[in-house]
Amino acid sequence: MYEALLGTIFAAIVAIGLALAGVLIITIWKKDRTRKLSYLRLFIQVVSLVGIFISFTMALWLVAFFLVIFAVTLFSGRFFCGWVCPFGFYMDLIAMLRKKLGIRYWTLSDRVNGALNRLRYVIAAAILVSPLLVGALTITPASQIQFLFLRGPYHSLNLFLSPLEPLIVPWTGALANLGFVDWSFSYPYTRDIVYYINIPVVTSVLIYIFIGLTLVSTFMYRRFWCRFCPTGITLAAANRFKAFKWAPVLHINKTEEKCTKCGICKRVCPVQVTEVYEQKGGDIKTSMCLNCMRCVEMCPYEDCLKVNLGGKTVFHSRNWLEPSNIE
Amino acid sequence: MKSQSAEKKYLPDMPQKEVEELNASVKAASERIMADNIERMKKTDPNRPAAMQYFDEVSNFFGMRQKEIQEAKAQGRKVIGYLCVFAPIELILAADAIPVRVNSGWYDTSKLGDRIVPVEVCPVIRSTIGAKMIDLSPYLELSDAVISTLTCDGQTKLSEILSDAKQMWIMTPPRVKDSAQSLHLWKEEIKAIKTQIEKLTGNKITPKKLKEAIETMQKATKAFRRLQDLRKGNPVIMGRDAMLVNQMSMWDDIKRWTKKTEALCDELEKRAEKNEWACPPDTPRVIVTGTPMFWPDNWKLPTLIEEATPQGILVGDELCSSDRVLYDPVGIDEWTMDDMINGIAERYLMASTCPCFTSKDGNEDRVNWLLNKVKDTKAQGVIYYVIRGCMLYAMEYSRVKKALDKVDIPVYYLDTEYTREDVGQMKTRVEAFLEMLSARVDF
Numbered sequence: 001m002y003e004a005l006l007g008t009i010f011a012a013i014v015a016i017g018l019a020l021a022g023v024l025i026i027t028i029w030k031k032d033r034t035r036k037l038s039y040l041r042l043f044i045q046v047v048s049l050v051g052i053f054i055s056f057t058m059a060l061w062l063v064a065f066f067l068v069i070f071a072v073t074l075f076s077g078r079f080f081c082g083w084v085c086p087f088g089f090y091m092d093l094i095a096m097l098r099k100k101l102g103i104r105y106w107t108l109s110d111r112v113n114g115a116l117n118r119l120r121y122v123i124a125a126a127i128l129v130s131p132l133l134v135g136a137l138t139i140t141p142a143s144q145i146q147f148l149f150l151r152g153p154y155h156s157l158n159l160f161l162s163p164l165e166p167l168i169v170p171w172t173g174a175l176a177n178l179g180f181v182d183w184s185f186s187y188p189y190t191r192d193i194v195y196y197i198n199i200p201v202v203t204s205v206l207i208y209i210f211i212g213l214t215l216v217s218t219f220m221y222r223r224f225w226c227r228f229c230p231t232g233i234t235l236a237a238a239n240r241f242k243a244f245k246w247a248p249v250l251h252i253n254k255t256e257e258k259c260t261k262c263g264i265c266k267r268v269c270p271v272q273v274t275e276v277y278e279q280k281g282g283d284i285k286t287s288m289c290l291n292c293m294r295c296v297e298m299c300p301y302e303d304c305l306k307v308n309l310g311g312k313t314v315f316h317s318r319n320w321l322e323p324s325n326i327e
Numbered sequence: 328m329k330s331q332s333a334e335k336k337y338l339p340d341m342p343q344k345e346v347e348e349l350n351a352s353v354k355a356a357s358e359r360i361m362a363d364n365i366e367r368m369k370k371t372d373p374n375r376p377a378a379m380q381y382f383d384e385v386s387n388f389f390g391m392r393q394k395e396i397q398e399a400k401a402q403g404r405k406v407i408g409y410l411c412v413f414a415p416i417e418l419i420l421a422a423d424a425i426p427v428r429v430n431s432g433w434y435d436t437s438k439l440g441d442r443i444v445p446v447e448v449c450p451v452i453r454s455t456i457g458a459k460m461i462d463l464s465p466y467l468e469l470s471d472a473v474i475s476t477l478t479c480d481g482q483t484k485l486s487e488i489l490s491d492a493k494q495m496w497i498m499t500p501p502r503v504k505d506s507a508q509s510l511h512l513w514k515e516e517i518k519a520i521k522t523q524i525e526k527l528t529g530n531k532i533t534p535k536k537l538k539e540a541i542e543t544m545q546k547a548t549k550a551f552r553r554l555q556d557l558r559k560g561n562p563v564i565m566g567r568d569a570m571l572v573n574q575m576s577m578w579d580d581i582k583r584w585t586k587k588t589e590a591l592c593d594e595l596e597k598r599a600e601k602n603e604w605a606c607p608p609d610t611p612r613v614i615v616t617g618t619p620m621f622w623p624d625n626w627k628l629p630t631l632i633e634e635a636t637p638q639g640i641l642v643g644d645e646l647c648s649s650d651r652v653l654y655d656p657v658g659i660d661e662w663t664m665d666d667m668i669n670g671i672a673e674r675y676l677m678a679s680t681c682p683c684f685t686s687k688d689g690n691e692d693r694v695n696w697l698l699n700k701v702k703d704t705k706a707q708g709v710i711y712y713v714i715r716g717c718m719l720y721a722m723e724y725s726r727v728k729k730a731l732d733k734v735d736i737p738v739y740y741l742d743t744e745y746t747r748e749d750v751g752q753m754k755t756r757v758e759a760f761l762e763m764l765s766a767r768v769d770f
């Protein structure tokens with residue numbers, strides 16, 4: 001009952017939200033040249049959230065999500081993170097709130113940021129290896145089905161999908177532990193906490209701590225979770241190796257001569273990627289980049305930064321010097 | 328605030344009468360030179376854009392702009408001078424003060440400077456000292472404080488010498504741009520200057536005011552770039568005219584300057600549509616790089632290029648007195664005070680191509696800037712201009728030459744002094760270079 005009702009309410013909210021977002025985008029498109037892409041991205045994030053919610057209502061094989069994310073990441077870097085991931089979207093919303101309050105973000109030192117990025121690989125490796133350890137090697141018809149739904153020994157792979165969790169889900173929400181019984185409220189990773197640590201009070205406390213920590217850290221550091229999130233593991237790094245050069249089709253490309261090293265790209269990057277600034281032209285090689293393209297949008301030199309999709313430039317930096325009156 | 332001791336460390340106590348006499352004679356000579364320069368610019372391009380009229384007017388050191396600033400001062404506004412393009416103009420504007428650049432281009436005063444520092448010192452420095460000795464520069468005289476950046480040795484000692492007469496605010500730029508600690512140091516310098524400006528003017532720099540100032544400067548940059556873009560095609564405007572416009576941005580009221588520059592660009596666009604060129608489209612296109620050139624006296628080289636036979640046209644330059652002044656905007660992601668300060672700090676430090684920097688990773692910024700400029704403006708040759716005594720530019724020459732050789736752009740090293748005496752000899756050299764360029768064009 002509740003689910004159906006909430007689903008309808010949610011759909012209504014989303015519909016109104018989308019309409020408003022549409023109007024907003026058109027207004028901004030007209031006036032503000034430095035935020036066009038950002039608002040388009042916001043729009044796509046909302047649409048994706050709805051899409052994910054809807055596909056959750058269908059008994060989709062979770063493994064399909066899993067494969068899609070990996071395919072997208074393989075061919076286009078972390079495009080998924082910049083434009084689709086709901087958790088990333090929530091973090092962007094928090095950043096918007098912070099901006100409204102006129103508070104500037106904090107920054108991590110490049111060393112810590114780099115260490116977190118490497119930590120991501122360790123976490124991801126651990127998650128991938130664990131099914132093998134719990135005996136998934138014995139392939140039975142049952143275990144094949146389990147694999148499709150990421151159950152049983154494959155449950156750990158769910159961790160990769162946790163950032164996809166909408167705040168309202170079409171099933172019993174994981175926040176039931178916090179007293180929202182019968183409500184379909186959820187939050188990324190809470191289902192995993194419940195699954196792994198199912199001890200009455202402890203679980204609730206842990207969930208509170210987790211939500212509190214992620215909110216606060218995101219308020220302070222832009223896209224904090226993304227700096228070590230295992231889902232964000234990327235093969236954009238394939239860029240680096242000759243043998244894999246064919247794989248990524250989406251590149252951020254820089255023309256060295258045009259760059260005046262003004263540093264804007266480095267400052268605006270939500271995950272503090274330094275490569276766009278430091279690299280001497282060519283395709284940017286980094287596994288940290290979310291492909292949010294904020295740097296391309298903000299670089300003030302015509303054609304200095306470009307987004308190339310399969311060799312074709314789909315977006316490039318412009319001389320945006322038409323100051324906005326929006327904020 | 329620095330206490331000003333009565334005893335002067337450098338400047339001599341010249342009799343008031345001598346000061347006045349020298350001032351009067353140099354001023355008279357300077358007025359003649361300004362008029363002459365403008366006359367010659369008009370002659371070079373008989374069909375000179377009407378919008379240039381305004382810039383001719385502001386360019387008069389002893390004219391309407393001086394009066395305007397005097398009046399503003401009488402109403403309590405403060406004037407902040409600066410010696411290098413590192414001074415954060417946005418902060419000055421946000422505190423409702425008037426920024427003016429105070430480097431000197433007067434030849435005659437450099438001889439006076441010789442009384443204090445030896446002739447080996449860069450003439451830009453000597454001339455600025457001399458101008459101060461006889462109270463010549465109205466902008467320097469009107470400044471309540473002067474921001475000086477310790478870029479080269481000359482600038483470093485210059486700020487010490489000027490501190491005899493002026494309140495100097497000194498900023499130390501790090502010599503390496505791209506390390507975390509450099510940026511940190513520079514940010515602190517910017518914050519310190521902000522406090523100084525607030526204290527002097529009594530106006531608090533609020534986020535709202537700073538945002539306005541940043542946007543004012545972004546608009547100026549937009550107009551500035553528009554003008555530079557127009558110079559990329561067939562010659563719609565003579566290089567000297569564009570140079571004058573660029574230079575006036577440092578002295579004029581920036582909002583008015585922006586409007587006038589946009590108007591000039593409108594006019595130029597119309598001309599381009601009608602194929603009205605300032606000089607024949609096949610005139611050899613030249614870029615100048617090197618030591619900054621200041622109006623009015625040090626207009627020697629651009630004049631020579633554009634009046635030579637065969638004639639050349641300056642399609643751009645890499646001078647911190649002209650094409651580099653407004654090229655970079657402050658780009659802000661989040662309009663909070665912190666982010667704005669960061670944005671300003673980065674724009675003034677990291678985007679600078681001043682040769683005073685070196686870097687861990689090759690210090691290519693200036694070379695890249697130049698290569699891009701050459702490509703954009705389709706320049707056929709580069710004149711590397713150095714005034715004797717300007718070490719940094721002189722030393723970077725061979726590197727720049729190598730880079731230009733690679734793209735097959737001839738470059739000519741031209742060294743000179745703050746003097747009119749070598750004009751004849753320079754003319755021969757410039758003409759030979761232009762001759763060679765036009766031969767290449769024909770070829």
Ligand code: SF4
Nearest residue numbers: 081085088226229232
């Ligand atoms: S890094 Fe993780 S949380 Fe961040 S956007 Fe990517 S998947 Fe989402």
Ligand code: SF4
Nearest residue numbers: 259261262263265299
């Ligand atoms: S924003 Fe553009 S010009 Fe500035 S440093 Fe980055 S790439 Fe270079």
Ligand code: SF4
Nearest residue numbers: 269289290292293295
């Ligand atoms: S480098 Fe650019 S595209 Fe990548 S995350 Fe940073 S701002 Fe976004």
Ligand code: SF4
Nearest residue numbers: 411412478479647681
């Ligand atoms: S070249 Fe550098 S030090 Fe010299 S005036 Fe220009 S910015 Fe200042």
